[in-house]
Amino acid sequence: MDTLLQLLVNGLVAGSIYALVAMGFSLIYGTTRFFNLAHGSIAAVGGYGVFLFSRLLGWPLWSGVILGVLCAGLAGWALDKLIYLPLRRRKASGMILLVASLGVFTVIPSLFAIAFGTHFHNLIPSTLISVLRFGSVVFTQVQLIVLGSSVLVFAILVLGLRFTRLGRVIRAGLLLKGVIAAIVGGIGSIPGAILGGFLLGSVENLGIWQIGAEWKEAIAFALLILFLVFRPEGIVRRR
Amino acid sequence: MKISVQQLSKHFDGVHAVDGVSLTFESGTITGIVGPNGSGKTTLTHLLSGVLPVDGGAVVFDGVELTRVRPHEISFYGVTRTFQSVRLFEQMSVRDNLLVVLTERGVFASLFERHGERHLKRAQELLLRVGLSGKRDELAVNLSYGQRKLLEIARVLAMDPKAVLFDEPFAGLFPEMVKIVVSVIKELRDRGVTILLIEHNMELIRELSDHLVVMDAGRVLAQGEPDGVLARGDVIEAYLGG
Amino acid sequence: MEYILHLAIIVSIFAILGVSLNLVVGFTGLLSLAHAAFYGVGAYASAILTRSYGWDFFPSVLVGIAVAMFAALLIGLVLSKFDGDYYALASLGFSAIVYSLFLNWRGLTRGSLGLPGIPRPEIFGMSFSEREFFLILALLCLILVYAVSRWIERSSFGRVLKAIREDERALRVFGYRTLLFKLAVFVMASGMAAIAGALFASYTRFIDPNVGLLMDSVLILAMVILGGMASLKGSIFGALFLIVLPELMRFVGFPDLVAAELRQITYGLILILLMLYRPQGLLGKYKL
Numbered sequence: 001m002d003t004l005l006q007l008l009v010n011g012l013v014a015g016s017i018y019a020l021v022a023m024g025f026s027l028i029y030g031t032t033r034f035f036n037l038a039h040g041s042i043a044a045v046g047g048y049g050v051f052l053f054s055r056l057l058g059w060p061l062w063s064g065v066i067l068g069v070l071c072a073g074l075a076g077w078a079l080d081k082l083i084y085l086p087l088r089r090r091k092a093s094g095m096i097l098l099v100a101s102l103g104v105f106t107v108i109p110s111l112f113a114i115a116f117g118t119h120f121h122n123l124i125p126s127t128l129i130s131v132l133r134f135g136s137v138v139f140t141q142v143q144l145i146v147l148g149s150s151v152l153v154f155a156i157l158v159l160g161l162r163f164t165r166l167g168r169v170i171r172a173g174l175l176l177k178g179v180i181a182a183i184v185g186g187i188g189s190i191p192g193a194i195l196g197g198f199l200l201g202s203v204e205n206l207g208i209w210q211i212g213a214e215w216k217e218a219i220a221f222a223l224l225i226l227f228l229v230f231r232p233e234g235i236v237r238r239r
Numbered sequence: 240m241k242i243s244v245q246q247l248s249k250h251f252d253g254v255h256a257v258d259g260v261s262l263t264f265e266s267g268t269i270t271g272i273v274g275p276n277g278s279g280k281t282t283l284t285h286l287l288s289g290v291l292p293v294d295g296g297a298v299v300f301d302g303v304e305l306t307r308v309r310p311h312e313i314s315f316y317g318v319t320r321t322f323q324s325v326r327l328f329e330q331m332s333v334r335d336n337l338l339v340v341l342t343e344r345g346v347f348a349s350l351f352e353r354h355g356e357r358h359l360k361r362a363q364e365l366l367l368r369v370g371l372s373g374k375r376d377e378l379a380v381n382l383s384y385g386q387r388k389l390l391e392i393a394r395v396l397a398m399d400p401k402a403v404l405f406d407e408p409f410a411g412l413f414p415e416m417v418k419i420v421v422s423v424i425k426e427l428r429d430r431g432v433t434i435l436l437i438e439h440n441m442e443l444i445r446e447l448s449d450h451l452v453v454m455d456a457g458r459v460l461a462q463g464e465p466d467g468v469l470a471r472g473d474v475i476e477a478y479l480g481g
Numbered sequence: 482m483e484y485i486l487h488l489a490i491i492v493s494i495f496a497i498l499g500v501s502l503n504l505v506v507g508f509t510g511l512l513s514l515a516h517a518a519f520y521g522v523g524a525y526a527s528a529i530l531t532r533s534y535g536w537d538f539f540p541s542v543l544v545g546i547a548v549a550m551f552a553a554l555l556i557g558l559v560l561s562k563f564d565g566d567y568y569a570l571a572s573l574g575f576s577a578i579v580y581s582l583f584l585n586w587r588g589l590t591r592g593s594l595g596l597p598g599i600p601r602p603e604i605f606g607m608s609f610s611e612r613e614f615f616l617i618l619a620l621l622c623l624i625l626v627y628a629v630s631r632w633i634e635r636s637s638f639g640r641v642l643k644a645i646r647e648d649e650r651a652l653r654v655f656g657y658r659t660l661l662f663k664l665a666v667f668v669m670a671s672g673m674a675a676i677a678g679a680l681f682a683s684y685t686r687f688i689d690p691n692v693g694l695l696m697d698s699v700l701i702l703a704m705v706i707l708g709g710m711a712s713l714k715g716s717i718f719g720a721l722f723l724i725v726l727p728e729l730m731r732f733v734g735f736p737d738l739v740a741a742e743l744r745q746i747t748y749g750l751i752l753i754l755l756m757l758y759r760p761q762g763l764l765g766k767y768k769l
Contacts, residue, residue, distance in 0.1 A: 083753060092756070095512060096768075098566055099706065100756040102514075106699050106749030110742040288654055314656035328647035330767050331640075339644045339655070342637035346661045349637040398655065 038079070038104035045075040045108065079104060240266040240301045240317065240401045240433050242287070247296035248457075249282055256282040258457035259296070264402070269424065269434040271448030271465065273441075275478055278454040280437045281323055284404040287435075288320045289313040300402065317401030321391045321408055323437075329380040333371060333390055336379055337362040340397045365393040370419055385416045392423055402433040409440055421447065441469070453477065486612040490684055492724045493619035494677045497626045499704040499716030501673035504630055506702065507710035507767065508639065509666050510646030512565075515556060515572040516674055517697035518579035519549040523675025524682040524692050525583065525590055528599045531683070538602030538609075542679040546672040552579075553671035557664045576698055583690035595689030602683050619680055623717075626673045630713050633669070642666055643711070703748050706755055709765025718763060723748065 053067045083100055242264040249257040257279045264270050272280050285291040287298055289310035298305040303316055328336050341358050343349040366372040369389040374382065379390065388408060395403055408420055424447060428434055438444050444451065444465065451465040455477040461468050468474060502516045526545035530536040536544075556575050563571045583590050590596065601610035602618060609615050633639050641662055644652045649659050682688045700723065708719025727744045760768045 083757065087756060092760070093768075094566055096756045096760055098512065098569055099702070100753050102569075102699060102702070103749040103752030103756070106752070107746050110745040110749070113742045114739045290650065290654060311653045311656055311658050314654060320654065322651065326648050326651040328644045328652075330647060331643055335640055335643070338637075339640050339652070342640070344656050344658075346638070346658075346665050349641055350633070350665075352637040353635060354637060354640075394655075 038101040038108065045072045240431070242402055242433055242435075243299040244283075244287070245297045245299065247283070247286060247293060247298065249286055249291060249294050255457045257286060260454075260457070260459055261296075262452060262459065262462070264433050264435060265450075266401075266433045267428060267431040268449040269428050269436055269447050271444045271451045272435060272437045272454060273439070273444060273451065274454035274460070277456075278477075279457040280454055281406055282457075283454070284320055284406050284435065284437065287404055288318060314398065317399075318404070319395050319398040319400040319402070320404035321388075321395060321406055323406040323410075325384075325387045325391055327379040327387055327390060327394075330378060332376050332378055333366065333382070334359075334362055334375045336390060337365055337393060337397050340394050361397070365396050368396065368423070369393045370416070385412050388412060389416060389419065392420055396423065396427075400427075400432060402435075403427060404435045404437075406437045407439065408436075409438055409443055417443070445469075483612060486616055488725065488728060490612070490616050490619050492721050493616070493623045494680050494684070495701065495704060495724055496717045496720035497623050497677040497680075498674055498701045499708060499720045500623075500626055500630050500713050501670040501677075502701050503705045503708075503711065503713055503716045504633065504642070504666050505670045506705050507712070507716075507765070508634070508642040508646065509663060511560075511663060511667070512569040512702075513560075513572045513667070514569055514698045514702065515560075515575045515579070516670070516701050517692075517694060518556075518576045519553060519671035519674040520678040520681070520697070521579060521583060521690075521692045521694075522549040522552055522671075523678030524688050525596070525678075526675070527679035528596045528682040528688055529589065532596060532599045537604070538600075538679075538683060539604050542676060545675040545679045549675035549678075550668045550672045553668045554664065557667040560667070561660050561663055573698075576694075580690055580694060583692070590690070593689060595687055596682075597687045599682050599686045599688065601686070615684060619684075622676055622680060626676065627713060627717070629669075629673070633666075634713065638662070638665075699752070700748050703752050703755075705762075706760075706765075707751060707762050709762035710767045712762070712764040712766070715762055715764035722763075723751070 052071075083104070084097060087097055087100060242262075244260060244262040244264075247257055247260045248255060260279070260283065262270075272283070274280055282291065286293050287305070289305070289308070292310075293306050296306070300316055300318060305313055305316065305318070308316070328339065331339075338354050338358055341361055342354055343352050363372065363375070366375060369392050371386060371389055371393065374386060379387065382390065388411070392408065395405075405424065408424075409417055412420065421443070424434060424436070428449075436444070436447060448465045450462065451468045452462040453460040453468060453474050460477055461471055461474050498516065498520060502513070505511050505513050505516070523542070523545035526548050527538070527541040530541035530544060531538060556572075560568055560571055560575070584592055586592075587594075601608065601615065603609065604618075607614075609618050633642075641652070641657060644657075645659050645662060653659055678692070681692070704719035704723050705716050706719070707722060708715030708717065727740070727747055730743065730747070731740065755762065
């Protein structure tokens with residue numbers, strides 16, 4: 001029974017990571033109808049950003065995380081500017097965009113492999129591996145951060161969508177120029193859940209998984225939260 | 240080959256696009272269907288041709304309940320249609336657009352069939368009939384708007400239909416093309432085909448319809464002899480008000 | 482000379498994959514990323530039978546084809562529930578599942594240890610272990626696959642496939658049961674991919690789960706798009722180009738250490754550039 005609970009908890013944590021990625025993905029799809037296969041790769045950019053700043057350069061973890069997030073955002077913006085936007089301007093079909101994102105999905109992890117090698121990297125400093133017990137279930141501090149953050153983000157997103165003017169505008173399908181939308185579209189949840197399952201396959205095959213083992217996911221997750229709250233990737237500036 | 244529509248309905252998110260419509264279309268007649276935008280005319284054709292599933296009611300054609308037939312089989316009973324937003328096979332040639340309708344429907348049958356002389360001859364005849372014989376090898380996407388509509392008409396003829404649903408076949412056509420389409424529709428009628436004609440051009444409606452149906456908000460507002468129906472107060476009201 | 486023979490064999494194998502995938506993607510408009518999975522199935526089936534059970538090459542290929550086609554039938558049925566973008570994603574998912582099977586069904590495939598010692602083909606007593614002979618075998622298979630594909634293209638069935646790509650819903654109105662056509666072409670293409678897989682296994686004499694990798698599906702797709710959608714000849718050129726180009730790069734002096742990654746980057750970049758500047762590819766008349 002204890003193992004079951006523990007497994008459930010672990011599953012929940014992992015699941016919320018996937019859910020986050022899925023939410024971002026469906027946000028993009030919901031607003032722009034763009035099936036961005038490279039979404040997971042952008043997440044990986046975030047992960048490697050953290051690695052670069054906090055591990056290789058030795059800066060404090062939290063700054064590393066923020067910078068990593070910004071890197072991911074930057075990467076997303078750059079890709080949009082260089083590739084997706086020109087394609088959309090030419091009224092390229094959905095298939096063309098999909099294949100282009102497939103290309104990106106192929107290039108980015110390979111770039112990382114060249115820059116950082118293909119072995120695992122350890123991101124978490126030892127301070128965060130303290131452990132808390134609730135009855136017979138063990139939580140690590142990181143896991144709690146992860147869970148708490150995801151609930152928080154989800155709450156922000158749902159409430160934000162419902163009650164703020166921004167949220168209403170986005171639900172209405174419009175996007176203001178320069179607006180940061182970190183909110184799951186009304187279209188979001190159900191496709192997101194379904195996609196989550198499949199994204200699991202592709203994301204696990206690449207990006208986040210390549211950065212490392214179980215704990216890395218947690219960091220990537222925290223990353224994504226900040227990323228989504230401050231600078232979501234790929235939002236089209238509709239003129 | 241009478242089409243009998245009984246209490247047909249279709250709704251989208253609570254809006255009744257077609258609301259309990261009952262109509263009869265006799266063979267060898269042209270029934271015009273008019274009405275303001277959104278009155279359910281096109282939805283009705285989608286329901287009759289199997290493009291959309293019905294939510295309620297039935298369609299009986301030649302003794303067969305079409306509503307119970309699988310969508311792709313409806314054409315086997317001789318029902319065919321044109322689309323308001325002309326739907327051709329864009330990156331295929333005009334000739335291929337017709338051939339695909341003339342050749343075998345089964346997977347194995349089509350695999351072992353190479354289109355032959357008779358298919359090509361038939362395609363050529365049809366193109367001649369609608370005035371497109373010079374465009375045989377042109378890609379559909381390169382045709383002018385009017386030519387695309389003519390190709391759709393040729394495709395209808397290729398199906399050798401017993402019933403045809405025309406959805407705004409005249410929109411955007413030059414006078415010479417209008418003449419061609421009018422003659423095709425009349426020819427079909429004289430052959431005994433059951434014809435539905437959705438059209439906004441009142442002159443053509445008057446010229447062609449043997450019977451006229453006016454739809455509004457998913458229901459049948461009026462039906463009968465064209466001139467009489469069009470003179471009715473509530474019909475005029477519907478057009479001006481809508 | 483040996484090197485050129487080697488390249489020619491690899492090109493032939495991938496040309497088979499390109500031509501067969503073109504039937505699915507170029508003609509029918511189904512963006513399948515699962516093609517390499519069937520290639521892997523063919524490779525494993527043939528490898529297991531020839532190496533562990535002493536079968537002859539030819540019968541083992543037939544079994545490989547049968548297994549791949551059966552898998553394609555099942556996978557194709559599920560995929561038919563999706564359209565467009567979701568189809569691609571779902572096929573990607575299946576690709577991952579099949580890879581997982583290769584990796585974890587250790588009793589059958591020896592997992593990541595792979596299957597070494599796969600014999601070169603012996604058909605009717607003739608040995609094909611010399612490179613020259615193997616090339617002839619590979620070319621014969623390519624010719625066979627190409628001929629069958631051309632035949633499909635020219636039949637009424639081929640025309641129906643194109644119509645499905647153009648407007649499936651409209652086509653159904655005219656009496657076609659499009660689901661069956663999509664399944665049929667998917668299954669046939671997978672059988673052809675299995676042939677390529679069996680050839681590959683027998684040539685390199687060793688395979689491991691990476692044979693069904695997603696990346697190869699992307700590579701094959703790149704070949705199809707580069708060569709031109711719905712152009713069977715184009716797929717052969719696509720294969721030639723995308724196999725030879727990285728080899729040329731090696732001569733230019735890129736370090737072998739990152740060769741694999743560089744190759745991936747090249748393929749990805751080519752896809753992106755194609756989408757930006759020439760979506761119809763080299764010989765294609767049809768744009769994605």
